[in-house]
Amino acid sequence: MAANRIKHKVNHVSLVVDKSGSMGPHEGQLVRVVDEFVKGLQEESDRLGHETRISLYAFDHQVQNLVWDMDVKHLPSLHGLYKVDSGATALIEAAVKSVDDLKNIWEGYGEHSFLQVVVTDGEENASGCSETGEMHTRMSAGRGSAVLKKWLGRIQNAMDELPDHWTSAILVPNSLAKRTAQEYGFPAGNIAIWDADSSQGVEEAIGTVKSAATSFLRGREQGVRGTRNLFAMGQDLSTADVTANLDALAGGKYILLPVDEQLPIREFVTSSGHAYTTGCAFYELSKREKIQGTKQLAVAEKDPKTGRMTGRVFSGPAARRLLGLPNAEASVKPGENPAYTVFVQSTSVNRKLVPGTKLLVML
Numbered sequence: 001m002a003a004n005r006i007k008h009k010v011n012h013v014s015l016v017v018d019k020s021g022s023m024g025p026h027e028g029q030l031v032r033v034v035d036e037f038v039k040g041l042q043e044e045s046d047r048l049g050h051e052t053r054i055s056l057y058a059f060d061h062q063v064q065n066l067v068w069d070m071d072v073k074h075l076p077s078l079h080g081l082y083k084v085d086s087g088a089t090a091l092i093e094a095a096v097k098s099v100d101d102l103k104n105i106w107e108g109y110g111e112h113s114f115l116q117v118v119v120t121d122g123e124e125n126a127s128g129c130s131e132t133g134e135m136h137t138r139m140s141a142g143r144g145s146a147v148l149k150k151w152l153g154r155i156q157n158a159m160d161e162l163p164d165h166w167t168s169a170i171l172v173p174n175s176l177a178k179r180t181a182q183e184y185g186f187p188a189g190n191i192a193i194w195d196a197d198s199s200q201g202v203e204e205a206i207g208t209v210k211s212a213a214t215s216f217l218r219g220r221e222q223g224v225r226g227t228r229n230l231f232a233m234g235q236d237l238s239t240a241d242v243t244a245n246l247d248a249l250a251g252g253k254y255i256l257l258p259v260d261e262q263l264p265i266r267e268f269v270t271s272s273g274h275a276y277t278t279g280c281a282f283y284e285l286s287k288r289e290k291i292q293g294t295k296q297l298a299v300a301e302k303d304p305k306t307g308r309m310t311g312r313v314f315s316g317p318a319a320r321r322l323l324g325l326p327n328a329e330a331s332v333k334p335g336e337n338p339a340y341t342v343f344v345q346s347t348s349v350n351r352k353l354v355p356g357t358k359l360l361v362m363l
Contacts, residue, residue: 009220010110011052012069013041013213014098018120019058021086026121026202031078033206040210040326041072044217051110052217055102059094060087061126061135069105088126088135092151092184094118099158099168113225115216117209118170121196123177127151152184159185165225167216171205173197189229192331200329204290207330214324215335233285233323234299234342235335242299242340245322246314249298254313255361256300259284259353266349274361282343282360283353288333289344296345297323298360304338309358313343 015037017030038054045052054075056067066081095118102114125137128147132139136147162168169190170181181191192208195201212230219227219236229235257272265283269276282298291297297319301311320327323342334342343360353359 009050014055014116016057016118020060024084027084061129063094089122090126091124093127114166116168187228192231207326207328211324232335233332245318247316257359265351280362284357285334285342293328298343299340
């Protein structure tokens with residue numbers, strides 16, 4: 001008779017961070033927020049009983065491994081490891097190296113999943129420099145095009161061949177870079193745009209990554225080992241977690257109003273016959289939004305068959321943690337969840353509501 005064996009969940013997280021010259025203004029802040037990101041991984045892994053291992057890469061025109069598949073509980077600060085240089089951006093080469101390296105990890109025992117997140121503030125211009133000693137953008141047109149074509153083929157093949165238990169994501173600085181990342185093979189749902197021109201943008205970027213990584217770990221509990229929709233919120237909510245961690249609001253304490261026109265939030269509430277006070281209204285998360293660290297959240301039950309919100313509404317101090325949001329601004333979009341809809345508190349009197357959604361008003 002075969003012996004019983006504990007089949008534990010093992011998460012391999014690879015964070016690949018740009019260190020080209022344009023990242024100089026963000027160096028110190030990036031170290032701090034990455035340390036916070038690692039701390040979040042530690043806490044969530046402990047809570048779930050997972051083993052989470054992290055690899056860190058930094059890249060300019062060269063790609064450097066800083067930490068290799070280390071237990072997050074033992075990872076020191078990124079301070080002293082991450083240094084911005086004056087180099088260019090070997091974005092493709094960095095992403096490919098991270099994937100190639102992690103493919104060497106043996107998966108014989110345990111239930112393994114892989115999450116790669118690339119963070120860049122620029123566009124590809126130097127992959128292959130480690131081999132040729134030149135940026136392909138500075139070569140003659142024919143040579144440069146050949147080098148870039150080679151690396152495009154490598155990243156597209158790498159992305160196409162990723163197994164279902166691998167998730168590869170990227171943060172880019174603008175919509176043009178997002179389209180380019182899709183050409184590389186990153187799924188659209190695993191690409192997010194961040195503001196690379198401000199210190200607040202760095203906070204938001206790592207907040208977005210932290211939220212996504214938390215959601216990724218919790219998805220493992222639901223049997224999800226990989227996703228093509230990483231930067232979405234609420235898709236991993238379960239009834240057990242909601243009822244155990246949040247408070248069901250008393251029926252007479254709120255109302256759900258269908259939004260039928262694009263009115264400012266205060267005008268809509270008062271025209272519906274209700275008093276408006278700052279923070280009393282929660283809009284339905286229906287598109288990508290920046291959610292500040294002070295905003296409260298709520299979730300409403302819906303019929304899994306019809307999608308209509310006909311059940312209870314839950315909220316409470318644990319809502320942000322349950323939804324994987326850090327206590328800092330993060331950019332998120334709604335995930336697909338058949339049982340719950342997420343609502344976000346608004347403190348703006350002029351927020352334009354989206355027709356076809358609902359507004360949660362606390363009475």
